[in-house]
Amino acid sequence: MARVLVTGGTGFVGAHCLIQLLAAGHETRATVRNLAREGEVRAMLRQGGAGEVGERLRLFAADLTGDAGWAEAVAGCDYVLHVASPFPDTVPRDADELIGPARDGALRVLTAARDAGVKRVVLTSSFAAIGYGLGAPGRAFTEADWTNLDDPGVQPYQRSKTIAERAAWDFIAREGGALELVTVNPVGVFGPVLAADYSTSILLIKRLMDGSLPGVPDLWFGAVDVRDVADLHLRAMTDPAARGERFLAAAGDFVSARQIAQMLRAGAGPAARKVPDRTLPSWLLRLIALVDPQVRGVLPELGKVKNASNEKARRMLGWAPRSVTESVLATAASLEALGLLG
DSSP states (O other), X not given: OOEEEEEOTTSHHHHHHHHHHHHTTOEEEEEESOGGGHHHHHHHHHHTTOOOOGGGEEEEEOOTTOSTTHHHXXXXXXXXXXXXXXXXXXXXXXXXXXXXXXXXXXXXXXXXXXXXXXXXXEEEOXXXXXXXXXXXXXXXXOTTOOOOTTOTTOOHHHHHHHHHHHHHHHHHHHHOTTOEEEEEEESEEESOOOSSSOOTTHHHHHHHHHTOSSSBOOOEEOXXXXXXXXXXXXXXXXXXXXXXOEEEEXXXXXXXXXXXXXXXXXXXXXXXXXXXXXXXXXXXXXXXXXXXXXXXXXXXXXXXXXXXXXXXXXXXXXXXXXXXXXXHHHHHHHHHHTTOOO
């Protein structure tokens, strides 16, 4: 049993990390921006099957944009899972709205962890730091790839994740001392939603199911279940082989939005009655984007087919993710159960 801090306890991935840490018998801590959200965190854990965790979970107030609270939160911890990072559902006007909190927040957490004698930090990065601005390489992306920040088409979110992860590795090399770092780089994260505050990647399934999209956009993306992302974090936390490594978290080959829609229509029952069965022309999607900021954010990826390999996580850590279909249907079922489809 270890004492583990999870940053971003109200987040989609963070809450699932807490559930698995508690199930494994670890003493858990979590940060939230405001302690008034403690009840929300505990409700998410109950929704995820953790039950009443009582004093096995302690919450601390800490924000990525300030120093207050971090030293107290990491004191006495063996490991830190740094999951918290801004992920908006629209493209911000100023990229620094994302880059500053992501980079500076990661450095705050790493500094506090080093000073407290934490053994290892697992940083939740993203495929956004791997597979953008590189064109079509004709192969699956791997952990050896880095997003090209010189490409003007790289969006603020991808920039923020790339800059934050680069800064983290630079910190470890320059002044990390005995602190170890591992990064987990998920593709689009799906799976059981625990509350109305869920991952931005869930929006595609929600919008397909609630009928707010008149057709299926020409998008291709990776998918992975949030439970498997949490599992990979726990494996990366303790496995000696993981030290100093990056791990792509993808269930398998990338899929199209049309394939996701087909999975929903075939397996989600009556809740999928509004899922469209026709492809949305890209020119029409660009018109919709003029009034829909969520749609505007996906325009740069229209028609781009990519892929990513999960071979390293499977080989080194014995990771075995669920299928994309299982994850998509679990997403749909949870949205319906929580009354979030509208």
